[in-house]
Amino acid sequence: MSRASRFKEDVFAMVARIPKGRVMTYGQIAGLCGRPRAARIVGQIAHFGDPGLPWQRVVKQSGDLASGYYGGRAGHKKDLAAEGVKISDDYRIELENYIWWP
Numbered sequence: 742m743s744r745a746s747r748f749k750e751d752v753f754a755m756v757a758r759i760p761k762g763r764v765m766t767y768g769q770i771a772g773l774c775g776r777p778r779a780a781r782i783v784g785q786i787a788h789f790g791d792p793g794l795p796w797q798r799v800v801k802q803s804g805d806l807a808s809g810y811y812g813g814r815a816g817h818k819k820d821l822a823a824e825g826v827k828i829s830d831d832y833r834i835e836l837e838n839y840i841w842w843p
Contacts, residue, residue, distance in 0.1 A: 752786050755843070758805055759798040762824045763841035764834065766802045773843065784809070797821050798841075806832040 742750075751774040759765055763823050767787070768780035775807040776782070780802070787796045788809050797820035800806060806828065810817035821828060 746837060748774055748779070748782070749786055749790075750777070752783055753791060756787075756794045756796065756799060757796055758792075758843055759841055761795075761798075762800050762826060762839070763798050764821070764826065764836070764839045765841055766836070768802050769840075769842075770799065773782075775830055797824070800834060800836075804833045804836045807836075 746786050752770055755765070755770050755774055766780070767783040768777070771777055771779040771783045774783075783799070784807070787799055787807075790796065796810070797817060800817075806814045806817040806821070810820075812819065817830055818828045820833070826834055826839055
């Protein structure tokens with residue numbers, strides 16, 4: 742398996758583990774999967790990745806929601822709110838309240 746394929750599989754496995762009502766950042770996932778400078782690649786994997794994974798649980802390091810999420814930031818907000826995550830009017834969450842470390 743190529744390095745890129747292995748990284749993608751590692752990202753999928755990490756995202757699958759994020760508990761309901763908790764979040765991880767793109768950079769956090771990249772680092773835990775062995776490529777700490779690959780947050781943008783994680784974003785691309787999320788955008789084109791397995792739709793059965795809980796991508797709503799992945800946010801920017803600032804706590805901002807992703808505009809590239811299905812339905813935009815409003816869709817991202819709706820899906821996270823359904824899990825009990827509180828999101829501000831400017832589409833940001835308080836990371837310290839919801840961040841998850843495996």
